[in-house]
Amino acid sequence: METSELRLWLKDAAGFDGESIPGELVPVFEALRSKYEAEAQKQRDALAELAKTIRQLREQRHLFTLLVNGTSDMFVMFSAKNYQVEYVSPNIEYLLGLSMEEVKKDIRRISKTAVQLDLEPIAEQLRAIPLGGSIQILNEHIHQRSGERRWYQKTVYHFFINDDHKYILVMSERTSEMETQKRLEIAMEMAESANQAKSNFLANMSHDIRTPMNAIIGFSNLINHDAEKPVKVREYARKIHSSGQHLLSLINDVLDMSKIESGKTALNISEFHLSQLLEEIGIVVNPQAKAKKQDFEVLAHGINADCVIGDKTRINQILLNLLSNSVKYTPEGGQIKLIITQKQRSGGKMSHLRFQVADNGMGMSPEYLKVIFDSFTREDEAVSGIQGTGLGMAITKNLVDLMGGVISVESQKNQGTMFTVDLTLQAAETDSDKNFWDRSFVKRLLVVDDEEDICLDIEAAMAETGVDVVHATDGRQAIRLAELALKENNPYDMVLLDWKMPDMSGVEAARLIKDELDGCAPVAILMAYDWSDVEDEAFAAGIDGFLPKPFFVTNLRAIAKHLDSQNPELEEQAEGSENILSGLRFLAAEDNELNAEILKELLGLEDAECELAENGKVALDMLMESAPGYYDMILMDVKMPVMDGYTAARAIRQCSHPDGKTIPMAAMTASAFDEDVHQALESGMDAHIAKPVDMNILKGTVQQLLGNADGRDRRE
Amino acid sequence: MTVKEFYAVIGGDYEGAVKCLGDDLAIKKWLLKLSADPCFQELQDAMSKGKQEEIARAANTLKALSLNLSLTKLGQSSRRLEDAARSGITMETLVLFHAVEVDYAAVVSVIDKMLGQIE
Numbered sequence: 001m002e003t004s005e006l007r008l009w010l011k012d013a014a015g016f017d018g019e020s021i022p023g024e025l026v027p028v029f030e031a032l033r034s035k036y037e038a039e040a041q042k043q044r045d046a047l048a049e050l051a052k053t054i055r056q057l058r059e060q061r062h063l064f065t066l067l068v069n070g071t072s073d074m075f076v077m078f079s080a081k082n083y084q085v086e087y088v089s090p091n092i093e094y095l096l097g098l099s100m101e102e103v104k105k106d107i108r109r110i111s112k113t114a115v116q117l118d119l120e121p122i123a124e125q126l127r128a129i130p131l132g133g134s135i136q137i138l139n140e141h142i143h144q145r146s147g148e149r150r151w152y153q154k155t156v157y158h159f160f161i162n163d164d165h166k167y168i169l170v171m172s173e174r175t176s177e178m179e180t181q182k183r184l185e186i187a188m189e190m191a192e193s194a195n196q197a198k199s200n201f202l203a204n205m206s207h208d209i210r211t212p213m214n215a216i217i218g219f220s221n222l223i224n225h226d227a228e229k230p231v232k233v234r235e236y237a238r239k240i241h242s243s244g245q246h247l248l249s250l251i252n253d254v255l256d257m258s259k260i261e262s263g264k265t266a267l268n269i270s271e272f273h274l275s276q277l278l279e280e281i282g283i284v285v286n287p288q289a290k291a292k293k294q295d296f297e298v299l300a301h302g303i304n305a306d307c308v309i310g311d312k313t314r315i316n317q318i319l320l321n322l323l324s325n326s327v328k329y330t331p332e333g334g335q336i337k338l339i340i341t342q343k344q345r346s347g348g349k350m351s352h353l354r355f356q357v358a359d360n361g362m363g364m365s366p367e368y369l370k371v372i373f374d375s376f377t378r379e380d381e382a383v384s385g386i387q388g389t390g391l392g393m394a395i396t397k398n399l400v401d402l403m404g405g406v407i408s409v410e411s412q413k414n415q416g417t418m419f420t421v422d423l424t425l426q427a428a429e430t431d432s433d434k435n436f437w438d439r440s441f442v443k444r445l446l447v448v449d450d451e452e453d454i455c456l457d458i459e460a461a462m463a464e465t466g467v468d469v470v471h472a473t474d475g476r477q478a479i480r481l482a483e484l485a486l487k488e489n490n491p492y493d494m495v496l497l498d499w500k501m502p503d504m505s506g507v508e509a510a511r512l513i514k515d516e517l518d519g520c521a522p523v524a525i526l527m528a529y530d531w532s533d534v535e536d537e538a539f540a541a542g543i544d545g546f547l548p549k550p551f552f553v554t555n556l557r558a559i560a561k562h563l564d565s566q567n568p569e570l571e572e573q574a575e576g577s578e579n580i581l582s583g584l585r586f587l588a589a590e591d592n593e594l595n596a597e598i599l600k601e602l603l604g605l606e607d608a609e610c611e612l613a614e615n616g617k618v619a620l621d622m623l624m625e626s627a628p629g630y631y632d633m634i635l636m637d638v639k640m641p642v643m644d645g646y647t648a649a650r651a652i653r654q655c656s657h658p659d660g661k662t663i664p665m666a667a668m669t670a671s672a673f674d675e676d677v678h679q680a681l682e683s684g685m686d687a688h689i690a691k692p693v694d695m696n697i698l699k700g701t702v703q704q705l706l707g708n709a710d711g712r713d714r715r716e
Numbered sequence: 717m718t719v720k721e722f723y724a725v726i727g728g729d730y731e732g733a734v735k736c737l738g739d740d741l742a743i744k745k746w747l748l749k750l751s752a753d754p755c756f757q758e759l760q761d762a763m764s765k766g767k768q769e770e771i772a773r774a775a776n777t778l779k780a781l782s783l784n785l786s787l788t789k790l791g792q793s794s795r796r797l798e799d800a801a802r803s804g805i806t807m808e809t810l811v812l813f814h815a816v817e818v819d820y821a822a823v824v825s826v827i828d829k830m831l832g833q834i835e
Contacts, residue, residue, distance in 0.1 A: 241818075248815045252796070276731045283724035313729065313788055592777045594753040598737070598746060598784050605738075639776040692736050692784040 006030060073172045078107050080126070080158065080165035095173070097144030110169070115140040115149065121156060126167060129158040138174065151178040212243035219243075253395065267402060270694075271428045272312040274303060274340065274353075275552035281319055281338070282548075288327045295335045297528060300550030301453075302342040304461050305351045305427035307554070314399050315355075315423070321396045322357040322419045329417075330361030340550070343422075351427045360416040369411060373397040436557060437465040441564050442493045444485070447471045448478040448509065449498040449526065458496070458551045465553065475501055475509035482513055492521050494560065496547060499527045499534070507534075507541045514542035522563050526551065580699045580706075581606040584632040588612055589619035589648060590668075591640040599635070602695060615640040616648025620655065628658040633702060634665040636685065646683035653684035664705035668693060717830045719743050726823050727789030736786060746785055747827050755781055756820050763813050771809070772801040778816065790819040 003026050010029065074095055077087040085104045092098050102109050111120040119139045129135055137154045150173055157168040219236040226232040278298055289296035319338065326336045339356040364372065373393050400407040400421055411417035445467050447458050455471035462469045470492070472478040478497070485491045495513060497506035504512075510523045522544040527534075538546070545559045586603060588610050590596040600610040613619035616636070620643070623631065634652070638645035645667055652660050666687040667680035680688040687701045719740040723730035737743050755778045762770035775798035782791035797812040 244814070244818060248818065251812075252793075252815070270732070272731055279720070280724045280730065283721060312731070592753070592755055592781055594746075594749050594755070595777070595781050595784055597749070602736075637780070639773050641773065691780045692732075692786070694736070 006033060009033060073170055076103065076107065076110070076169040076171075077161075078167055078169070080167050083107050086166070095143075095150075095171075096141060097146065107169075110171075113141045113144060115142060121154075126156060126158075129156060129167075131158055131160060131165075133158055150175045212247045215243040216240050216247075253392065267311040268313060269309060269311055271307055271309050273306050273552070273554050274300075274308060275306055275548075275554045277312055277316060277319075278338070278340070278550065279548065280316065281323065284320060285323045285327065285336075285338075288324070289336060292327060292330070292334075293332050294327065294330060295333075297335070297337050298550055299337065299339045300341075300552070301339070301457050302460050303340065303457075303550075303552065304342065304464055306552045307428040308351055308353075308425040309428050310423070310425040311403065314403065318396050318399050318421060319355060319357065321392050322421075325392065326357055326359040326361060326417070330359045335360050350424050352422070352424050355421040355423070356418055358416065358418040363413045363415050363417055364409075364411040365413055369409060372409060373407070436561075437467055440557075440560050442467055442556075442560050444468045444470070444490070444492045444494075446478060446481060446485075446492040446495045446521075448473075448475065448496065448501070448506070450474060450501045451498075454498070454526075454549075454551070461551060461553050462556075475504035475506075475512070478509055479512055494521050494563075495523045496526050496551075496556075497523060499525050507538055507543065510538075510543050511541040524559055579606055580703050581608040581695075583607065584702070585609040585611070585630065586633050586635055587619060587622060587626075587631045588635040588637075589614075589616055589640065589645065590635075590637040591615055595637075599693060602693065606695065606699075616643030616645055616651070618642075619648055620651050623652060623659070623663070624655060624657050626657075631659070631663060633705065634663055635689070636665055636667050638667055638669045638680075645685075646679060649680075649683040649685045664702075666701055666705070717826075719830070722747075722826055722830045723786065726787065726826050727819075729786040729788050732788075733786035736784065743785075744831065748831060750781070750785060751824050751827060753781065756816075759813070759816065763810075766805055768801055768805055771805070771813075772798050775801055775816070778820075787823055790816070790823055793819045 003023075006026060006029060010033075073089075074092050075087065075089040076085060076092075078085045085107050088100045088103045090100060092100060092103060096110070096113055098109060098113065111117070114120050116139055119137055121135060121137060125135060134155050134157045137156075138151065139154065140149050140151050142149055152171045153174045155170045155172075157170070159166050159168060219240045223233055223236045223240075226236070278300070282296075282298060285296055323336065323338060330336060336359045337357070339354075339358065341354045341356070343352040343354055373396075397407055400423070403423055405421060405423040407419065407421045409417065409419050445462065447455050447469060448471070449455050449458075450473050452471070452473055455473065459469045459471065470481065472481055475497075478495070482492060482495065495510075497509050499506045501509070506525045510525070513523060523542065524545040524547050525538055525543050526547050526549055528549040535546075544563060547555050547559060581603065586608060588596060588599055588603075590599060590612065591614050593614075596612045596614075600612060603610040611622065611631075613622050619634065619636065623634070636645040636649060640648075643651070649665055649667070652663070652665065654660070664687075665685040666689050667683075667685045668689050668691055669680075677688040686705050689698060689701060717725075719733075720730045722728070723733060733743050734740075737746055755774065759771065759774035759778055762774045775794050779791050779794035779798055782788075782794055793812065793815040797809065797816050800809045800812050
């Protein structure tokens, strides 16, 4: 460096007046300057390096923050000496609802959010962690803002960082894993329980199958042995038949259950009368109850819609299942009741019905009640000596569910049981009921029963008929009322008398009414059971008819109609308009002669002609040989030999006959699943009619199809 | 035995029968013809020959006939046999045929009783 430059540098760098330096000291100052410059450069380099390190550290920290915030793991670093928190990941607020400040103040704040406080690590446990080691705790924590519970796997590490012992707490969320594990455990339990139930079932089933099979084989052998003794042979045959029946019921139960569970059961909806349903149930159950000297009673309350729309067969199956269990599990002399209540009839057409089956039999344990509707379960104590598959209740419940209903049960051991089935059925159109009562001779009705509830139920049931109903609760009161009505020139048109009353029997009351009151109205007896034994006595007393209990308007109507044979206006008009089938000619393909004959006769009753073909090929030939317009419609059975219905339909649609493409065709099958309808339409048919053929449905279909046939009225 | 009682005993639908076939007299007429109808014999023949399709068809015919006459139980057992036979001839088919046999025999014997042909 030049001396002048050195002097300037000295002035700048050190504030020293370089002009005063003697010439001989310049080299010294030069050396000092070099050294200084070198040192300064070193420092500048170090600073630059430091700045770089700080930048890198900042970037790393930024990245770390990003990572920490984006993860569901939380990190906390705290001193092993005084538990002072040195770092808390910011996501603790989001994950635990705790602020960083709260945690920095006191690390124990985290532990206080735990559900099981006794699982949280204490100081001794932390001190026991070796350097580089860790401990793990799984616990549920409560989010401090939302109250939500979450599972965390907590790991505490022991490290030596910056010359100090530190603990690093890492909390990793495990909520979904825990929930999955719980679901798996429940599923395992259910599977084990189902397996156990199935094993029990198979064990029982094995016994239940072997028992009747042994009987069948045993008695078959005896038949061989006693072949020359017809009486014994008949007895053995009877027992073989009974065992066979039982085996079949086992198999049917299993098959039914299998079909229900695979979703292949469809309801068969049609109109039916509740009174008819109860009568049929009575015919089956009465003898069973009578055999065990049990008192079986059927009661109905508030029923004003006798005709409903639903699956009568399945409802029958449900009630018979419950009642047969009642008979089975109620000892001799016990009581069984079937109670039907119409809970409400909403403004529309729906009828809410409650069916209750109650008994005072052996009842069921609380443990069994919990699983009663599960498959393959039976009450342990009741198994011995009482046969069954353990599927009956499961089938019953599934059928109720299928109908959109609800089934429940109350029971107490040795006290009895009550099953309740709630169903909602559509009430069928009953315009003709009102018309009937308007034209009927019955305008005033006197009802006599010592149970006032029954009288009130009858009044409620008759409410919409327009008939004036008055009641009495004993025979003498009834006679007084009848006398008074006669005096007032407003006599009763009919009297219903309960068979058994405390003061006098229904027959006695009827005799008095008939004897003392001139020109008295017809008298019918209300009876809960078979009246064939008392018929003679009753008719001798002047009784005009019998009415079964519980009371239904339908049954009264039947009697009224029967009694009023003098009034031709009571002949029921045919429902619906003109007979749409009259004059039509059908070609019906049906391979079974009897089925074909039935169809022909039913059509004949409607003044329609029907020509029969025994299979699809014959039907096709008959059409081909006919003149155009000869047949108005084809009814095609599906399953036939030689040529089935679908093939025949396709052939007809492709044939050269002028009517081939347009003649209305309907498939007739006993199934009504969507696939059957679909196949019928795919093959060229216009409609699908389920067997057995309902004439009203056929009329509706014909009307629709003939109306659609290019607007032409095909009838002449 | 009345027609109504007949239906209750054999597991049928009396109301359905009345709706479909008319009064008791008409129903009795058709029930009488059932005994003479060859449908059950055809099913038996098909079973003895082991012809799957014929079994299914015969079971279907018997099912349809049962439904026409509202013989619910016989219809159900025929349906089960038809469904099983569609999949082939197995032990299940044999057992279900036996069920149909029993139900058919029950119907025929009760028909005879009702019509007074057997005491």
